[in-house]
Amino acid sequence: MTPYSATSAARDLAQACRGLADLGLSPGSSGNASVRTEEGFLTTPTGRPLGDLTASDLSFLDASGRHRDGPPPTKEVPLHLRWYARAPHHRAVVHLHSTHAVAAACLVPADDASVFPPYTPYSVMRLGAVPLLGYAPPGSEALAALADHLPSSTRACLLAQHGSMTMAHDLATAVQGAVELEETARLHLLLTPRRTVRTLSDDERTALLP
Known part of the structure; x- marks a missing residue:
């Protein structure tokens, strides 16, 4: 799969x-997002609302993940880079804190390997199994x-x-997946009224405080 050119990637990422x-x-x-380009990676900057971004607001990382141009990148760069390294066929990553997805991520799932039952054909086709990663x-x-x-x-x-x-292998598909995941999480919350909720432990909470 040919990587995106930097120019088209910046325009498309900001629009997405x-x-x-x-x-x-x-x-x-x-939330944050990134794309793999011919020269490296483009990511959203840290601390900036996604709704305000233009192509000139993005951060450029070289092929080794070093910040080379633009504002400081999202703090989730390690997560994005780790994913690209282990899945070379992917050219786009989208990470969101959308309400229903966050709520689903606070529940204790029946199966860590696949949080959601196959509610709809669209969630199966667009998402596949959706595992839950542990907290860090x-x-x-x-x-x-x-x-x-x-x-x-x-x-x-x-x-x-x-x-x-x-x-996903392209940005549009990663974005569509994010929308589908949020809708699947919303269905999950509507259809499973009895749930066990996990909260941060005292140690996890303390580690986040200044």
Whole structure:
């Protein structure tokens, strides 16, 4: 699969991010996305609402993941890079904190390997199995390392207490997967009224405090 050119990737990534924000899937300055380009990677910047982004606002990383141009990149760069390294056929990653996906990521699933039953043909076709990764602090190498336990065929997952990730061979498909995952999570919450909720432990909560 040919990587994106930097010019087209910047335009398309900024447009996709604004579209996700317009759908209400990126509250505040949450969420991030990236694409693999011919020269390296383009990522969204840290601390910026996805709905405000233009092509000139993106961060450029070289092929080894070093920040080369633009504003400081999202703190989830380790997670994105880990995924690209282990799934070379993927050219786009979308990570969101959309409401229903986050809620589903706070539940104790019946099966960590596939959080959602096959509710609809669309979730099966667009997402496949959606595993739940364990909890690790946002932006940490420990969180990135959890991706090593997923099959390379994985197209979507939930991060415990955190949000969703979708990965695909192109940006449009990764974005469509993120939308489908949010809708599947919403169905899951509607259809499974009795649930066990996991919260952060005292140690996990303390580790996040200044």
